[in-house]
Amino acid sequence: xxxxxxxxxxxxxxxxxxxxxxxxxxxxxxxxxxxxxxxxxxxxxxxxxxxxxxxxxxxxxxxxxxxxxxxxxxxxxxxxxxxxxxxxxxxxxxxxxxxxxxxxxxxxxxxxxxxxxxxxxxxxxxxxxxxxxxxxxxxxxxxxxxxxxxxxxxxxxxxxxxxxxxxxxxxxxxxxxxxxxxxxxxxxxxxxxxxxxxxxxxxxxxxxxxxxxxxxxxxxxxxxxxxxxxxxxxxxxxxxxxxxxxxxxxxxxxxxxxxxxxxxxxxxxxxxxxxxxxxxxxxxxxxxxxxxxxxxxxxxxxxxxxxxxxxxxxxxxxxxxxxxxxxxxxxxxxxxxxxxxxxxxxxxxxxxxxxxxxxxxxxxxxxxxxxxxxxxxxxxxxxxxxxxxxxxxxxxxxxxxxxxxxxxxxxxxxxxxxxxxxxxxxxxxxxxxxxxxxxxxxxxxxxxxxxxxxxxxxxxxxxxxxxxxxxxxxx
Numbered sequence: 001x002x003x004x005x006x007x008x009x010x011x012x013x014x015x016x017x018x019x020x021x022x023x024x025x026x027x028x029x030x031x032x033x034x035x036x037x038x039x040x041x042x043x044x045x046x047x048x049x050x051x052x053x054x055x056x057x058x059x060x061x062x063x064x065x066x067x068x069x070x071x072x073x074x075x076x077x078x079x080x081x082x083x084x085x086x087x088x089x090x091x092x093x094x095x096x097x098x099x100x101x102x103x104x105x106x107x108x109x110x111x112x113x114x115x116x117x118x119x120x121x122x123x124x125x126x127x128x129x130x131x132x133x134x135x136x137x138x139x140x141x142x143x144x145x146x147x148x149x150x151x152x153x154x155x156x157x158x159x160x161x162x163x164x165x166x167x168x169x170x171x172x173x174x175x176x177x178x179x180x181x182x183x184x185x186x187x188x189x190x191x192x193x194x195x196x197x198x199x200x201x202x203x204x205x206x207x208x209x210x211x212x213x214x215x216x217x218x219x220x221x222x223x224x225x226x227x228x229x230x231x232x233x234x235x236x237x238x239x240x241x242x243x244x245x246x247x248x249x250x251x252x253x254x255x256x257x258x259x260x261x262x263x264x265x266x267x268x269x270x271x272x273x274x275x276x277x278x279x280x281x282x283x284x285x286x287x288x289x290x291x292x293x294x295x296x297x298x299x300x301x302x303x304x305x306x307x308x309x310x311x312x313x314x315x316x317x318x319x320x321x322x323x324x325x326x327x328x329x330x331x332x333x334x335x336x337x338x339x340x341x342x343x344x345x346x347x348x349x350x351x352x353x354x355x356x357x358x359x360x361x362x363x364x365x366x367x368x369x370x371x372x373x374x375x376x377x378x379x380x381x382x383x384x385x386x387x388x389x390x391x392x393x394x395x396x397x398x399x400x401x402x403x404x405x406x407x408x409x410x411x412x413x414x415x416x417x418x419x420x421x422x423x424x425x426x427x428x429x430x431x432x433x434x435x436x437x438x439x440x441x442x443x444x445x446x447x448x449x450x451x452x453x454x455x456x457x458x459x460x461x462x463x464x465x466x467x468x469x470x471x472x473x474x475x
Contacts, residue, residue, distance in 0.1 A: 014096035019225040030153035030161075033219040037152075038165040039210065040101070040145050043108070044138045045172025048076075048268075049295055050179075050199070067392035068124075073269050075128040077261070077384030079135030080142070084378035088140035092371050096221045098214055100144035105211035107137030112204035116197045137207075139378065146359045147374035151222050156435055159314035159360045163306045166356040170299025173268075177292035227370040249427055250373045253362025256417030257380025260322070260358065262387030263407035263414070264351050267329070268295070269388045271344060273400045278336040290341065294348045301352030309353075315431050318357040319418040324350035326411045333404045340401060354414075361421055365430045383410070 083089075083104075092100045111133030118126035149162045179199070271294060272287035282290070301321075308317045325347050332343040359377050366373040387410055394403035421427040 012095050012099035012102070014221040014223060018223055019229060020221065020223060025153050025220060027153060027157075029220075033152055033217075034149060034161065034165065036214070036217060036219065037101070037145050037148055038168050040104075040141050041165045041169040042172040043207065043210075044141060045169030046176045047108075047134065047138060047172075047203070048169075049173035049176030049292075065392075065396060067389060067396050070269065070388040070392040071124070071128045072131055073265055073388040074385040075132040076135040076138075077265060077381055079132050080139035080381040080384070081379040083136045083139030084143040084375040084381075087136075088143040089372065089375040091140075092144055092375070096223075097144045097148050098217075098219060098221065100140055101214045102211050104137045104140030104144070105207045105214070107140060108134055109137070109204045109207040109211070111135075111137055112200040112207070115200045119193050119197050119200075122193070139381070142378045142381070143375055146356065146378060147363060147370060148222065150360045150363055151227065151370065152220065159357055160306050160309045162356040162360050163302055163309065163353050166353075167299055167302035167306065170295065170302050170352065173295040174292050174299055177288045177295060224368040224371060228367045244369050244372060247366065247369060247373060249364075249430070250362055250366060250369075250376060252417050252420065253358055254376045254380045256414040257355070257358050257362070257377055258383035258386075259410040259414040260354050260383070261381045262383030263325075263329075263410040264355070265384035266387045266391040266407045266410075267344065267347065267351075267404070270391060270395060270400050270403065273395065274332075274344065274404075275341050277400050278340050279338065294345050297345050297349040298352050301349040304349075305353035305357075313432065313435060314357055315361060315421045315428065317353060318361070319422045321350045321353055322411070322415055322418045325354070326408065326415060329404060329408050329411065333401060333408070336401065358417065361431050365433070 088100055088104065091103050111130050114133065115127060115130040118130055145165075146162065149165045150158045153161055268291070271291045272284060275287045275290050276282050276284060305317055305321065328343050328346045328350065332340045332347070335343060358380075359374070362377045363370055363373055387406060391403045391406040394406055421431055
């Protein structure tokens with residue numbers, strides 16, 4: 001009987017049409033679930049940083065070209081749309097966030113274990129396939145974790161919350177290159193490849209344990225009905241009554257995510273190549289340490305961005321940071337040595353808040369479409385599979401410095417969304433509505449006071465939910 005109750009309490013299925021209190025969580029109530037999910041951000045930051053280091057490592061040990069080594073990024077980020085628009089999106093909408101977290105960790109662990117035999121046999125194609133499985137796992141985690149952090153707690157602090165969690169992603173990207181500089185590049189080829197095996201075995205063990213921790217944890221689920229209520233409360237949910245195909249702001253944000261992520265991944269993926277080619281007396285081990293420093297600037301930018309968003313509207317911070325990315329990556333095309341590397345350091349600093357802020361802004365006002373919309377925003381990460389190969393071809397033909405022109409072009413395309421969300425009222429007003437709402441700041445309430453012709457009358461949650469459901473049915 002005890003075991004039956006134990007498993008019933010941890011059921012992974014959640015009804016999306018049922019209103020809970022999750023959309024009104026206070027800062028204190030959201031602390032534990034946010035902390036648990038933030039561990040996931042560190043995990044895929046570590047995995048992403050490891051990938052950038054392995055890019056150069058496999059060029060050295062397996063003798064492959066820059067364009068071919070970009071197959072790692074293509075496999076990793078190419079898996080994201082399959083997860084965010086396919087299997088992970090299905091699990092998220094049918095079961096809930098916790099089930100999607102567990103599924104993503106399972107795929108991550110399986111992919112990490114499968115890398116071991118491919119490394120033993122020096123099979124780069126097989127390793128790329130394993131990275132594809134890991135990418136499916138991480139894509140599943142991002143499909144759930146980004147929207148979960150954005151909506152778990154007061155909407156007013158959504159961008160601050162997701163950027164703070166993503167800051168630990170930045171810490172993971174710092175740790176991985178430092179680790180790589182010591183265990184991949186300072187040994188002979190056979191010993192270095194064995195070290196890669198041990199790293200992925202440790203990752204597999206950790207993520208399986210973390211998946212079990214999520215199964216045991218009672219974290220609040222956030223349903224479509226909760227998000228419909230939240231959008232109605234902020235008066236920014238007029239578009240949730242439109243069909244999904246008419247969520248034009250979402251699709252623009254997805255396009256911006258595609259372009260921005262592609263540029264970010266391309267710069268980080270070829271950073272070591274850039275410094276070894278343009279800076280005298282720089283080998284791959286030293287280049288990996290420089291990459292760790294650049295990722296440190298990236299992590300610092302996230303913490304700095306969170307602090308700025310406490311006093312400045314997030315859309316404005318996003319607009320300034322993305323503009324700075326364009327300004328500082330351009331000189332890296334023609335400059336060399338420490339100057340060119342410094343330009344990339346500053347670029348990574350300003351890249352920091354762009355990805356999570358696009359997610360948070362793109363989800364504004366989606367209401368009942370929130371879960372589906374988050375899949376599209378995470379699917380935009382597919383840009384990380386498209387832009388690095390383009391940059392790799394340019395780097396093979398004209399050098400890595402000149403190839404920085406490729407991410408510059410994609411930054412400019414993503415800039416269109418930053419301009420729209422800051423200067424087009426249709427975008428701007430919806431974003432601002434969430435930064436002024438009081439939902440979740442004063443705890444839960446059983447009734448909402450509305451002013452009528454004959455005075456004040458309380459309206460129960462059930463009546464509000466019924467009204468929202470009625471509107472949804474009509475659509």
